[in-house]
Amino acid sequence: MPGAASANPAITTDARKLRSRDALYAAFLKLLERKNLDQISIREIAAAAGVGHATFYRHYPGKEALLNDLAADEIRRLVNLTLPVMKSESTQAACAALCTHVFGNRKLWTTLLTGGAASAVKVELLAISRNIAAGMDNHSLGPAMSELKTILSVNAIRETLAWWLRQRKPLSPERVACILEEIIALHDTLGVE
Amino acid sequence: MPGAASANPAITTDARKLRSRDALYAAFLKLLERKNLDQISIREIAAAAGVGHATFYRHYPGKEALLNDLAADEIRRLVNLTLPVMKSESTQAACAALCTHVFGNRKLWTTLLTGGAASAVKVELLAISRNIAAGMDNHSLGPAMSELKTILSVNAIRETLAWWLRQRKPLSPERVACILEEIIALHDTLGVE
Amino acid sequence: MPGAASANPAITTDARKLRSRDALYAAFLKLLERKNLDQISIREIAAAAGVGHATFYRHYPGKEALLNDLAADEIRRLVNLTLPVMKSESTQAACAALCTHVFGNRKLWTTLLTGGAASAVKVELLAISRNIAAGMDNHSLGPAMSELKTILSVNAIRETLAWWLRQRKPLSPERVACILEEIIALHDTLGVE
Amino acid sequence: MPGAASANPAITTDARKLRSRDALYAAFLKLLERKNLDQISIREIAAAAGVGHATFYRHYPGKEALLNDLAADEIRRLVNLTLPVMKSESTQAACAALCTHVFGNRKLWTTLLTGGAASAVKVELLAISRNIAAGMDNHSLGPAMSELKTILSVNAIRETLAWWLRQRKPLSPERVACILEEIIALHDTLGVE
DNA sequence: CTCTAATCGAGACGGTACGTCGCGTCTTACG
DNA sequence: CGTAAGACGCGACGTACCGTCTCGATTAGAG
Incomplete structure (x- = not known):
């Protein structure tokens, strides 16, 4: 100073x-x-x-750095809002919290998920998710398969949100929360005989 | 001329x-x-x-045009190889054919799915898939939900292939075909009570 | 053929x-x-x-060649019309013949003298004049001074014609012939004590 | 700034x-x-x-602009050196000053008068001369004829200098000054009965 | 409240790539 | 064979941003 x-x-x-x-x-x-x-x-x-x-x-150093800052900030804000809910309550409640937040900051998240920032957000989101997943690892699958599962789950959620925000007449957050829950449940069965 | x-x-x-x-x-x-x-x-x-x-x-007119040409060509080649098998035989056989082709042209597809062309391929692949999906529409869901299903399925397949090709020691095509089949089956249950 | x-x-x-x-x-x-x-x-x-x-x-071989052809053709046509008159009759008659011809082919000569061809015509005209002057050399001056005299004479005539053709309401050919005659007479006195 | x-x-x-x-x-x-x-x-x-x-x-904006700047600069420098002399002393002294300056900056002026800049210099020189001539107009001739006189005088001087600088063994500045003086005197008689 | 150095705006600069244009050559197919 | 149509390698054009840099002018905050 x-x-x-x-x-x-x-x-x-x-x-x-x-x-x-x-x-x-x-x-x-x-x-x-x-x-x-x-x-x-x-x-x-x-x-x-x-x-x-x-x-x-x-x-x-460049616009990518600014974009990454921006994306990481917002993603972290979202995660900090959602993750505790999932742990203390349920996946269902977490999905609801997530959708509510996204819907509340709809304009921002439309930009982040469907605009010019989309691919940076994709990368950033995956990186953060990987970190989270590393904590609560399920050891039943190999590390590679486990990563695939993370990738598929995160991308499915992200694509669903993006699809939601792209709709002219978007569904209610509750409706999307249900869909998300279903998707998550689905991915949980992956790789389990 | x-x-x-x-x-x-x-x-x-x-x-x-x-x-x-x-x-x-x-x-x-x-x-x-x-x-x-x-x-x-x-x-x-x-x-x-x-x-x-x-x-x-x-x-x-620009490099994007060349890239799109390239992506569309290769995707169409892949589709023309896979789709008939699925119709005449089974999804299982189609997955096998797909993985075999991708593995055979591994270098090309690594470039297309994990290299600089990835996002163009993503778009192009989705567009082509939408066309295909339009033909064999399932009318049980609304058009929006139906589109979501297409998006999720295609992206899951694409991400899986990309993940596969990123591995240092890649799994056998047969192994990946099984995974793909499971993923496709999973997505088929989406939206069905 | x-x-x-x-x-x-x-x-x-x-x-x-x-x-x-x-x-x-x-x-x-x-x-x-x-x-x-x-x-x-x-x-x-x-x-x-x-x-x-x-x-x-x-x-x-290029557009300059075509231009030179064109310029040389027209200049030679003009010279062939004027030079004999000067020899058989008088400078005055020659000036009249020159101006009449130029005025008759006014559009062409406006292009040649004031348009895009001007500088090529300047060069070509000087080259042709040098050849003519070489025939009827006056040995009273050195070769360098003699060349200067040619340059000045030819350029004075050319500039006068160009000036004439640039006028909105051009003078009559006879009027210009008089001016030219005066200019030529003037240049004849150059270098003579 | x-x-x-x-x-x-x-x-x-x-x-x-x-x-x-x-x-x-x-x-x-x-x-x-x-x-x-x-x-x-x-x-x-x-x-x-x-x-x-x-x-x-x-x-x-382009190389022509640079060339014009350059030509105008040098011409103005020359004029500012010559014109006062003509006014306060004599045409003879002015010619001497002009030739001395040109000879002193011989390389530069060779470029300007016989090199690639020649035709730009021709235009620029004429423009500047027209301005000067406008000041000390002789009203005995019409405006058109008066312009012709300017054109012929300026071009004669310019061509003479160019011819001078083209010579392998150039004459002394004094010698050329004499020639120039003669040429100017000659042109002064133009249009006067 | 006063200094002092951090921060700023403005913008010149050397670069790199852009997409367009015209050049002169060369290839191919007609008549 | 002469020609049209036109693809090509070449290279200059003028523009747009890049990221770096040098300037004074301003201003926040430590003393």
Whole structure:
């Protein structure tokens, strides 16, 4: 921070820096609603954020980094909302919580799942899920098969949500929660004789 | 074409044109093995094909067009090999045929499913599958749900194949055929009480 | 010519060849009225002549060659009309003849002197004039000074004609003939003490 | 320019911009010594200036613009050197000054008058001369004739200088000054009975 | 409240790739 | 054989962004 040394060089409290960062984050999200990732230029993001384009580089090495930050943030928020419910209550309740949250932040998640960010979200989501799955591993299958199961489950959920958000007249969150539950149950039987 | 009259203006018999086209096709495939789509420049493709870069544009409007051609070609080849088997024999036999073909053209399909072409293949595959599914529609579900089923099935198959080809020591085609069959069976139960 | 040997390989009587050549000549002239030399593409000339663009190259190595042919032809025609008059009658009569001819072929000469061909005509005209001047050399000056005199005379005449043809309401040929005569007389006194 | 406020947006004080501009100017001049204008590519100029080719376009819309700048600059320098002398002293002194300057910057002027820049210089020189002539108009002739006189005078001077610089063993500046004086005197009598 | 250095805007720059255009050559098929 | 049609390798065009860099001007926060 200005004027002197700081306890932690990584965490800035400088208001200017935070303002720029948030402006970039918001501007990027707005642009992603309309365009694909590689139709958005860095200068465009910076301009939309009311920020010099060089400032962008002071915060992120490139637009992919910003996108990954953004995706990871939102996914983690979703997971933190859903996972505890699943553990303490039931898969059914967790699906309901998930769908409710997604529906509540529908615009954001439409962008994340069906817009230009989709493939980054896919990767990020899988990475996070892998970590979670590593914790509660079922040892009945080999590691490779176990990974396949994770991949299929996560992708099925993701595709279902994306399909949901693409609908002109979307189903109710409760309806989708049921579908999700069914899908999850289905995948649970995979590989079990 | 050179000279004057021709029966069909769309089908060229000019040897030069065919040669260029094939060279571009092959060079592109080769580059896709190593790089992502947007790390490949059009001039690079043309150079690798031993062709002037302007010639590329005389054949395709851009690299996406070439990629789509390529993906559609290979997918259609695969479908034409698999679908008849499923109709005349069984799903089991079709899975076997599919896996055998993919394994036989393993390098190509690794590129298509796990390389730079992956997302284009995903789209193309879904489009073709939608067409097929439209023919043998099951009317028990609504159109939206029916589409979801197609999406989930196709993606599950695709992800499984991709996972297979990513393995360092891949399973035998027969083994994967069994897995695929199970996955397909699983998805058939979707939406049925 | 087709089918057999020819007495003189340089002079073709093949009707097709002559037709193409003339068509190119005419089309080029037409285009020169509207555009600068390097705004005219060879393909454009060929198309305007109703001829394949490759045919152009069978006749001329490039558009400059065609332009030079054209310029040289017309200049020579003009000289052949003017020079004899000067020798047999007077400079005055020659100027009159020149201006009359130019005025009669006004459109052509406007193109040649003020259009895209101007600088080629300048060069060609000087070359031809140098040849003529070499015949009737005045040995009172050195060769260098003598060349300067030719340059200045020819350019003065050319610029005057160009100026004339650029006028919205051009003077009569007789009026210009007088001016030319004065200019020539003036240049004759150059270098004479 | 960088930072914020500036008195005049047209005049840049940014050292980088000036350096690039000058480098382009110099490199272009160097190339013009050897080649015609349209044998010089913009990328070639930029490379010779040690500058990215896009930078060229940040300064000039095209090579013609650079050439015109260059020509106008040098012509104006010459005029500013010659015109005052003519006014305060004599035509003779002015011719001497002109020839001395041209001879001193002989390489540059050879390029400008006999190289690839020649026709641009011709146009530019005429334009500037027209402006000067407009000031000290002689009203004895009509405007058209008066313009012809300007054209002829300027071209005669220009052609004489070009001829001079083309000579293998050029005459002394004094000698050429005399010739020029004679030519100017000659043209002064034009149109006067 | 005052300094001081972190942050910023503006934008020039060397690059790379873009997609278009015209060149001159070469190939093929007609008449 | 001369020609049309046109594919081709080549190379310049002018544009768009890239990521780096240098500037002063501004401003937040430590003392």
